[in-house]
Amino acid sequence: MAIFTIVAGARPNFMKIAPIIHALQKRILEGADLSYRLVHTGQHYDKKMSGDFFDQLNIPEPHANLGGGGGTQAEQTAAIMVAFERELVENRPNLVIVVGDVTSTLACSIAAKKLNIDVAHVEGGIRSGDLSMPEEINRMVTDSITDHFFTTSEIANANLRNLGVSDERIHFVGNTMIDTLLAQMPNFKKPEGEIFDQLIPQGYFVMTMHRPANVDQEHQLKAMIDAILEGSQGLPIIFPVHPRTAKNLQSLGISAPNLLMCEPLSYLEFNYLVQHAKGVITDSGGITEETSVMNVPCVTLRDNTERAETIQLGTNELVGTDPAKLKPYLEKIMANTWKQYQGIPLWDGNTATRIVSILEKIYCA
The missing domain is CATH 3.40.50.2000 (Glycogen Phosphorylase B;)
Incomplete structure (x- = not known):
């Protein structure tokens, strides 16, 4: 055996x-x-x-x-x-x-x-x-x-x-992460709560941010959030917040009517939001794979990626960590001119x- x-x-x-x-x-x-x-x-x-x-x-x-x-x-x-x-x-x-x-x-x-x-x-x-x-x-x-x-x-x-x-x-x-995604798609469920009730499909962004390069330096974090708020043109931004990031945001006094922070979500709830989002803003790696297969626009706030196939064949773009470079990418999402998923082999x-x-x-x- x-x-x-x-x-x-x-x-x-x-x-x-x-x-x-x-x-x-x-x-x-x-x-x-x-x-x-x-x-x-x-x-x-x-x-x-x-x-x-x-x-x-x-x-x-x-x-x-x-x-x-x-x-x-x-x-x-x-x-x-x-x-x-x-x-x-x-x-x-x-x-x-x-x-x-x-x-x-x-x-x-x-x-x-x-x-x-x-x-x-x-x-x-x-x-x-x-x-x-x-x-x-x-x-x-x-x-x-x-x-x-x-x-x-x-x-x-x-x-x-x-x-x-x-x-x-x-x-x-x-x-294998895509095996799980495809198997679980029929089970995705809308999160419960007042902030989620106001959302309409393709009418909001989902954001995740946890890497030290983005969240541990006060000036960088504030500049990035400001750039995201400006580029989202008032659309709601759902932000499941990592505890460390929440602490930093609180100390900086960062808030906006359309910046909707929430507790981390379960797998089925989070991917429900991603599937129906206008776009995703992230510094994660795995999310770029899921957004690609779901054909959802994704901008990655990193200077490098270990998942280059999501850029070549998927819906991901590597923006970097300079907030000044974000605007044209968000404009493209808002104009519905983002690239489409080409299909990643296997x-x-x-x-x-x-x-x-x-x-x-x-x-x-």
């Missing part, structure tokens, strides 16, 4: 692992000689948020929660490594599957390889080239010790080949099925 340990640590990981678990469950029911353990590292753990995700995405309760949250980057990495090593010694699998680029991805990959256990990296090979981002370091270190790469794009494939990774270890399968909802099929060939042969 082939045993796989699947690791999830932070909110974006849940969307990426859900379809893999569903595809594994399906094959197990069909008689495949497979088994898995789901390990939640506890890197980000909020009972309500995690509960929402497990319920909404139909993910079973984890077999183990390592409780590795809190502390500095180094403290968190160390706590997860120590706890995950213990998990692997007690429940040794044939393969550890890590996803994305969070601290848990790095920590669990290192712990597994030190015990001579194979590692598969789902979303391997993506790069921003920006070493000031912790996620980029996580990607680089994880990919340097990974055995099998499940990639989302030809760009990621090229990045790995440039590192000397052989073709038989690169498996171009698509994007982002078709069947990625997890392809992953499990490949794993069976490798570990059940």
Whole structure:
């Protein structure tokens, strides 16, 4: 029997692992000689948020929660490594599957390889080239010790080949986050609350902002919000606010009648808003993938991106962190002249099925 340990640590990981678990469950029911353990590292753990995700995405309760949250980057990495090593010694699998680029991805990959256990990296090979981002370091270190790469794009494939990774270890399968998006679209639901009742389709913006380059410097944050308010021409801007950002906004006294701040939303509620938005303003990576597939205009407030396919074939544009450069992009959205989604290869909802099929060939042969 082939045993796989699947690791999830932070909110974006849940969307990426859900379809893999569903595809594994399906094959197990069909008689495949497979088994898995789901390990939640506890890197980000909020009972309500995690509960929402497990319920909404139909993910079973984890077999183990390592409780590795809190502390500095180094403290968190160390706590997860120590706890995950213990998990692997007690429940040794044939393969550890890590996803994305969070601290848990790095920590669990290192712990597994030190015990001579194979590692598969789902979303391997993506790069921003920006070493000031912790996620980029996580990607680089994880990919340097990974055995099998499940990639989302030809760009990621090229990045790995440039590192000397052989073709038989690169498996171009698509994007499991898009599997979740396409499966859950019929279940999207409008959030409850007064601010959401006033919204009309294509009559508002959705904004997310959390990166230190945008939110930790008072002058930069105020200038960016002012530019967004000006460019939105009075349309409501729904802003689910990260606690750190909320604190900074409050201290700056930033407010406007159309800047509608709210608590972080569940997956189904947030994507309902994105699907019906005029446009999305973000400094996140994953949202650029979802907006592309939903054909919603997206501007990214970063100087680089690890998801270049969303610019080449999707609806994303890289604006940068200079507020002065934002205006023409928002004008284009307001004028309904934004580019359309061209279709990104293999982002078709069947990625997890392809992953499990490949794993069976490798570990059940």
